[in-house]
Amino acid sequence: MPNTLYSFRRCPYAIRARLALTVSSQSVFLREILLKNKPAEMLALSSKGTVPVLQLSDGTVVDESLDIMVWALARRDPDGWLQGNLTEMLNLIDENDVEFKDWLDKYKYADRFPEHSAHYYREHAEDFLMQLENRLSNSPYLFGQQISLADMAILPFIRQFAGVDKDWFEQSAYPFLKVWLADFINSPLFTSVMKKYPIWLESEQQTSFPEMP
Ligand SMILES: N[C@@H](CCC(=O)N[C@@H](CS)C(=O)NCC(=O)O)C(=O)O
Incomplete structure (x- = not known):
């Protein structure tokens, strides 16, 4: 049995896993599930x-x-995503996964957290955005001149944040972050991991991922 990945297309955690599997050409059987x-x-x-x-x-x-x-x-790490200060990268990813993700969920599902407004939750989430903007104003990627593990682990969450209120995001004051996100969304790598697959049913044929060109 080859390696098997259980995945959900829109989940930012699953997206980051598919990005790494794809760039490193690790082939798996993909099982698209419903949460x-x-x-x-x-x-x-x-x-x-x-x-x-x-x-x-x-x-x-x-x-x-x-x-x-x-x-x-x-x-296999052909683009050097693990190169650089891994400890600092992991710290930033941890901030994303713990604090930012919590504010993002509350912003996205503000009706489920009526103690505060969506605006309040967004403002808290923005602390992290400002930190990223600051980094990206110094270099094209979070940790310098080339894409790293941190960019690829965090980008799917920033995409989700931007999608909550697209008009607000468009007019927001994060020019570097917006370019970074747009380049990612338009990249062949992102497009390839967002391909739609039917929900996996036990009886079904296996779907190989990433697809070979
Ligand atoms: N720490 C986990 C978090 C993964 C996670 O929370 N995934 C969400 C979907 S985006 C999930 O499966 N939630 C369970 C559910 O909604 O039932 C990881 O990094 O893999």
Whole structure:
């Protein structure tokens, strides 16, 4: 059995895993799932029930998106995503995954958090955006002249943030961040990982990912 990835197209964690698997040319069987109807096979591998989940052919289960990225890049890292100050990168990713993600969820689903307004949640999320803008005003990517693990781990979340209120984002004061995001969204790599796949059903044929050209 080849490596198998349980994934959900729009999930930013699953997107970052697919980005790393693709750039490092690690082929997997892709199982597109529905979060509201998770397959028993996936829950048996990882009971916490989050995507992405990667099952390796030797049976090892990797059920954290960042671990999947690092696993793939450790095997092949043609664009040098792991080059640079890894500790600092991991710190920034952690800030994204813990604090920023929390504000992003509250901003996105503000009706579920009526204690404060969407505007309030967005302002808190903006602390992180300002930090990124500051970095990007000094260099084209978060950690210098080339794309790194940090860019690819964080970009899917900034895309989600921008999509909550596109008009607001368009007029916001983050020129460098906007270029960084637009370049990512228009890249062949991002386009390739956002291809739509039918929901995986047990009886179905396996879908290979990434697709070979
Ligand atoms: N720390 C996990 C978080 C993954 C995560 O929270 N994924 C979301 C979807 S974006 C999920 O599966 N949520 C479970 C659910 O909605 O039931 C990782 O990095 O892989």
